Amino acid sequence: MTHVDEHYEPERAGRLLRTERDALIPLLRAAPDEAYAIRTCCPGWTVRHVLAHCGSALTRVVESRFEEGVYSPESNDRDIAERADWSNSRVVDELERGMTEAGPVLAAARGRLDGVALGEWVHAGDVREAWGKPGAYGGDGLVDALDLLGQFSRSASSAAAPPLHADLDGRDEPLVLGTPDGTRPPARYIGDAPTLIRLCAGRPLQGTRYELAGATERELVLFG
Structure with a gap:
């Protein structure tokens, strides 16, 4: 359970996702396919793995699918494997949808799921870092x-x-x-x-x- 203080803003997590969406998605759309195979700082994960994980995590939020063990390393690996035959474009489509639609669900959860938004933002920094782009772990959000x-x-x-x-x-x-x-x-x-x-x-x-x-x-x- 996440502690919620008197200054809690229920819209903050969704706003962070939308801000990052507007910066990250154009960068992903413009990247060649080979860039998705670059390794990130996340052990064993390429850029594509990171993005598949991020998209699946947000889809779970949007669809309220939180079975036992969700977001564990094993669950994350299964989610990535389920997207192994997707095109890079489809992986980005899912991520964009999640970053757009998860906000109201996060707000309704009153802080219990806000860590998902923070994790997504950090992973966006991982992608920038892997690609040598400026703004990793910074920017408008x-x-x-x-x-x-x-x-x-x-x-x-x-x-x-x-x-x-x-x-x-x-x-x-x-x-x-x-x-x-x-x-x-x-x-x-x-x-x-x-x-x-x-x-x-x-x-x-x-x-x-x-x-x-x-x-x-x-x-x-x-x-x-």
């Missing part, structure tokens, strides 16, 4: 993504993560992750927002610069 990250960090699934105060470049107020429990002081991060996303998503950190005190990189991985 970053503000909503950071708010969802804060929300997700206070959910039951992230209870073991240490509290963190993140002083982000260009942001006046620190982003607070996790829930202080009195057992340890909050850790401190100083750096840019895309690098914080990389830390929390367990993505590669080569070429980044930041300061971290009071926690290890491994402790900050909330999802991956």
Whole structure:
């Protein structure tokens, strides 16, 4: 169950998906077929695998199909395998439909499914990273993504993560992750927002610069 605070915006997750849709889908449509075979930072997954996973995950949201074990590694692999004979264009079609139609379902769930939208946005960054495109883990959706990250960090699934105060470049107020429990002081991060996303998503950190005190990189991985 995701913690929902008094500042919760039910439209945020859907807005993040639509913002990312408008940026990502034209990039995918313009790419040659061979680009879909490029490996990503997700172990064993090409760009096509990532996109097939993203499209299937959103289709489950749109169709409210959440059988036992959904979104497990085994379930994800089955979803990808079911799309093995689809054209790349069809894979993108499904993704575009999901990014367009999932918003109302996410809003009605009142935060319980918002992690799906955040994961989709991070995977879009994985694709940009694999293709050497600018804007990985950033762009127009970053503000909503950071708010969802804060929300997700206070959910039951992230209870073991240490509290963190993140002083982000260009942001006046620190982003607070996790829930202080009195057992340890909050850790401190100083750096840019895309690098914080990389830390929390367990993505590669080569070429980044930041300061971290009071926690290890491994402790900050909330999802991956």
